[in-house]
Amino acid sequence: AMRHLPYFCRGEVVKGFGRGSKELGIPTANFSEQVVESFPSDISTGIYYGWACVGNGDVHKMVLSIGWNPFYKNIKKSVETHIIHTFKEDFYGEVLSIVITGYIRQEKNFDSLEELISAIQEDIEEAKRQLDLPEHLKLKEDNFFHLPEGKIVNHH
Ligand code: ADP
Ligand code: MG
Numbered sequence: 001a002m003r004h005l006p007y008f009c010r011g012e013v014v015k016g017f018g019r020g021s022k023e024l025g026i027p028t029a030n031f032s033e034q035v036v037e038s039f040p041s042d043i044s045t046g047i048y049y050g051w052a053c054v055g056n057g058d059v060h061k062m063v064l065s066i067g068w069n070p071f072y073k074n075i076k077k078s079v080e081t082h083i084i085h086t087f088k089e090d091f092y093g094e095v096l097s098i099v100i101t102g103y104i105r106q107e108k109n110f111d112s113l114e115e116l117i118s119a120i121q122e123d124i125e126e127a128k129r130q131l132d133l134p135e136h137l138k139l140k141e142d143n144f145f146h147l148p149e150g151k152i153v154n155h156h
Contacts, residue, residue, distance in 0.1 A: 011035035049127035
């Protein structure tokens with residue numbers, strides 16, 4: 001699962017398939033199918049952590065799930081980022097930049113909503129702890145987050 005890490009990715013936040021993540025208090029910003037297709041095809045499904053930034057905003061801790069997309073009868077993956085920060089407003093249509101730095105666990109099935117929520121809370125705590133370690137913390141300052149998109153493709 002660690003083979004492709006750190007993994008940098010940037011893309012537009014699109015509408016998900018309304019699994020009610022926000023109602024659980026854990027909204028997940030979904031990447032478009034096109035962005036998901038650009039991921040290495042052999043990247044493991046499961047729960048990861050790393051850093052995320054919306055537009056030119058601050059860089060925050062995040063947890064991320066790479067899972068099977070029920071909308072496409074589970075033949076395509078979905079990539080969803082929960083940013084560990086409280087935003088004033090939704091940010092559909094904005095550009096989300098992430099770097100995935102570590103892996104937590106495989107996808108699991110839960111017997112109840114309570115168990116699912118508490119597992120996610122544990123993932124969030126684990127992500128927060130790991131991301132404070134120097135090897136993960138250093139990626140928060142990566143130029144990837146500071147250079148505007150246009151400047152990366154243009155020569156300067
Ligand atoms: P959807 O099914 O459309 O992805 P969600 O219930 O998962 O709906 O909510 C995701 C949306 O919530 C994101 O696209 C974003 O606009 C908004 N949002 C607000 N706060 C956060 C956050 N901390 N992390 C991720 N998304 C957030
Ligand atoms: Mg979502």
